[in-house]
Amino acid sequence: MSRHAELLKKIDDNSVIVGVIGLGYVGLPLAVAFAKKGIKVIGFEKSQKKIDLVNTGKNYIGDIVDEELARVVKDQYLSATSDVSSIRECDAVIICVPTPLDRFKKPDMSYIESACIDIGRNMKPGTFVSLESTTYPTTTEEFMKPILERESGLKEGEDFWLCFSPERVDPGNKDYKTENTPKIVGAFGEEAQEIAMALYGKAIQKLYPVSSPRAAEMVKILENTYRLVNISLINELALLAGKMQINIWEVIEAAKSKPYGFQAFYPGPGIGGHCIPLDPFYLEYIAKGFNFDLTMIDTAGRINTLMPHRMMNKIAYALNRHGKPMNGSTILFLGVAYKADIDDARESPALRVMEECERKRAKVLYHDPYIPEVIDDNGKKWVAVPLNDEIISHADCVVFTTAHSCFDIERIVKKAHLVVDMKNVVKHIHIENEKVFKL
Numbered sequence: 001m002s003r004h005a006e007l008l009k010k011i012d013d014n015s016v017i018v019g020v021i022g023l024g025y026v027g028l029p030l031a032v033a034f035a036k037k038g039i040k041v042i043g044f045e046k047s048q049k050k051i052d053l054v055n056t057g058k059n060y061i062g063d064i065v066d067e068e069l070a071r072v073v074k075d076q077y078l079s080a081t082s083d084v085s086s087i088r089e090c091d092a093v094i095i096c097v098p099t100p101l102d103r104f105k106k107p108d109m110s111y112i113e114s115a116c117i118d119i120g121r122n123m124k125p126g127t128f129v130s131l132e133s134t135t136y137p138t139t140t141e142e143f144m145k146p147i148l149e150r151e152s153g154l155k156e157g158e159d160f161w162l163c164f165s166p167e168r169v170d171p172g173n174k175d176y177k178t179e180n181t182p183k184i185v186g187a188f189g190e191e192a193q194e195i196a197m198a199l200y201g202k203a204i205q206k207l208y209p210v211s212s213p214r215a216a217e218m219v220k221i222l223e224n225t226y227r228l229v230n231i232s233l234i235n236e237l238a239l240l241a242g243k244m245q246i247n248i249w250e251v252i253e254a255a256k257s258k259p260y261g262f263q264a265f266y267p268g269p270g271i272g273g274h275c276i277p278l279d280p281f282y283l284e285y286i287a288k289g290f291n292f293d294l295t296m297i298d299t300a301g302r303i304n305t306l307m308p309h310r311m312m313n314k315i316a317y318a319l320n321r322h323g324k325p326m327n328g329s330t331i332l333f334l335g336v337a338y339k340a341d342i343d344d345a346r347e348s349p350a351l352r353v354m355e356e357c358e359r360k361r362a363k364v365l366y367h368d369p370y371i372p373e374v375i376d377d378n379g380k381k382w383v384a385v386p387l388n389d390e391i392i393s394h395a396d397c398v399v400f401t402t403a404h405s406c407f408d409i410e411r412i413v414k415k416a417h418l419v420v421d422m423k424n425v426v427k428h429i430h431i432e433n434e435k436v437f438k439l
Helices: 003-012 027-036 048-055 066-074 084-089 110-122 139-152 189-203 213-243 248-255 279-288 295-321 349-359 389-394 409-415
Strands: 017-021 040-044 078-081 092-095 127-131 160-164 183-187 207-209 330-334 363-367 373-375 381-383 397-400 419-421 436-438
Touching: 003 189, 017 027, 017 084, 017 110, 027 040, 027 066, 027 078, 027 189, 040 084, 048 066, 048 078, 066 078, 084 110, 092 110, 110 127, 110 139, 127 139, 127 189, 139 160, 139 213, 160 189, 160 213, 183 189, 183 213, 189 207, 213 248, 213 279, 213 295, 279 295, 295 349, 295 397, 295 419, 295 436, 330 349, 330 389, 349 363, 389 409
Parallel strands: 017 040, 017 092, 040 078, 092 127, 127 160, 183 207, 330 363, 330 397, 397 419, 419 436
Antiparallel strands: 160 183, 373 381
């Protein structure tokens, strides 16, 4: 029996062993999804804290049901380790590591490189390897493949198979999780694609095959570039509307009444999360190798980068209208998560607005029920304050930076001296003039 046929048989009868490298927001939900189907999963993680939590069945990812994680660990379908030599046990290895940008907006490929070296040195012939981390087109074939072949001494397409299948995690989404979000699959050649479809089909309800890894890589970049450009557009229009004394939120709701040709995007203090602020710059990076300038992406990125500074100016303007300077004022920020009702502060614009205000010598406080403490890009540790009437009334300005559903908006607005609403949470509350300033 050929290696290809042998692996397909293992997938079919659930005897396949899947390795998942990186047990974060992408990797752990995927590992649990496979384990729930009765497939043995080995999770590879460098954080001993995460390893201990997983192996004791304790959850640290909001999108996973606690009981499901505990059950698959108890039934021995999921375990975690830092020992990369266990890759030798795996028939398939899926890479779910971070792909950040450095301070010059250049992709940091060190995590993918490290994972590929570990896999190459430990994988057996007949292994399927898939990358889920967001990256620039050509990464799988021009970056990963040479490393895997060099470190393993094996040949792609003959001794192992390679695929790119981008993650589509949306933290906090109550309707779409790992299993029911359609999955893009782009592998090298027919054998690799057949294996990829069979394997992912065990855990994911709907798959969408594309012709190559680079096509799959471009799909992911397109999805998030589309959102970056449109959110940056609405942010810029919101700033103009504010100068013209037009409520941009009213304008958006009215535009939504059109049954075709318009999709609503909403303004805010900037774009956060692990995808939208970063992914388009991967495409901009690789485009330079083709002597191609992505002018629209560059412009959208600059608009987004400037939003925290502009929001600091909005706060300063509101304080000034109340006869107060930024210097010495106490500003209470409500929410540092990058979106509502989650505990994720990655690339959070709220933190950058806080930093901007602190540079202007404001006394900055924050409250977030999901994030008791957080470290900003400069390494400073912020600790949340309680949200009580005394804290609210003591602040010179209260700023809504995240629209957490648990916030008692009416109470907060009533107790606050001044409110800057960046997320349109103050909608139907009667307020006196110039107490609430909206983006």
